[in-house]
Amino acid sequence: MKLKALLVEDDQAISELIRYNLEAEGYDVTSTEDGEEALLLAEEVGPDVVLLDWMLPSLSGIEICRRLRKEAATANVPILMITARSEESDLIRGLETGADDYIIKPFSPKELMARVHSVLRRVRPAFAAENLKFEDIEMDKITHRVTRNGAALKLGPIEYRLLRHFMENPKHVFSRDQLLDRVWGQDVFIDERTVDVHIRRLRKALEVDDLPDYIRTVRSMGYALDIS
CATH class of the missing domain: 1.10.10.10 (Winged helix-like DNA-binding domain superfamily/Winged helix DNA-binding domain)
Structure with missing residues (x-):
């Protein structure tokens, strides 16, 4: 069974890069650049992992993360924040809001997939277990x-x-x-x-x-x- 990934990213080039690498690893990817649509898709798709950009045009990644954590259906879904912010205070804020990990732009595809696999193993160890x-x-x-x-x-x-x-x-x-x-x-x-x-x-x-x-x-x- 394929794992489902919800990708929320408004930079088309980065979105296509992430989608390509996720699909190459066998993930079923649903993507959007709109925060409000992301919340609807999270409920509709039931993702196994969410990759969430911090800076979005309508609704910030932090606010999306906060709302996902309030909903029973997505409260325990692993969330990987994607951000250009590298200040320690920003990263701590993201983690305290409910993100499980973060990756700072620019990043390599190998690091991205390593972090995706890591949050899945850590938050939902059943996926890695034999x-x-x-x-x-x-x-x-x-x-x-x-x-x-x-x-x-x-x-x-x-x-x-x-x-x-x-x-x-x-x-x-x-x-x-x-x-x-x-x-x-x-x-x-x-x-x-x-x-x-x-x-x-x-x-x-x-x-x-x-x-x-x-x-x-x-x-x-x-x-x-x-x-x-």
């Missing part, structure tokens, strides 16, 4: 072996990808549209009810003895891997 664990469910991402309370589970390809996505983002509520986008892919057009079908199959596959159901249905919103 093994995932949630309560009594364990997943080996190399062998695709999944167990619950030690018992091996049989999962279809879609159910496996659903569970992996949930385990990489525990307690995070995803709408049906977001799950279709992240598990099936952006270019696949499937009815939302298909998600419900595969959620039921996943629940069935996870049934072991009398262990609890960790797939939580959030009315009018979607699904999450959580303890009820």
Whole structure:
């Protein structure tokens, strides 16, 4: 599954450079130069990482960062600030506002990608781990072996990808549209009810003895891997 990056940068040359390098590393990139649109896209896209320019024409990167941290859906999304400001006080302000790291212009593509990978590993270590664990469910991402309370589970390809996505983002509520986008892919057009079908199959596959159901249905919103 591709990681999603939201790029907010008004310098076209820098934006194209960043997009090229992110896509070369396999990221699915959504970009904008407008701060207000960035907030809407963050809610719509559900990015795994945000690359945010400090100086924007309408809404500053600092204000965008502040607002993203106030919203439940983006409160824990890694944010990398991109700035020409190198004063210590400015950098501290960015970090205190909620940014996870910053990179100062001009920068090399290698440094950029190293910092992107670093914030993902630090803030969301599940992406770097070969093994995932949630309560009594364990997943080996190399062998695709999944167990619950030690018992091996049989999962279809879609159910496996659903569970992996949930385990990489525990307690995070995803709408049906977001799950279709992240598990099936952006270019696949499937009815939302298909998600419900595969959620039921996943629940069935996870049934072991009398262990609890960790797939939580959030009315009018979607699904999450959580303890009820």
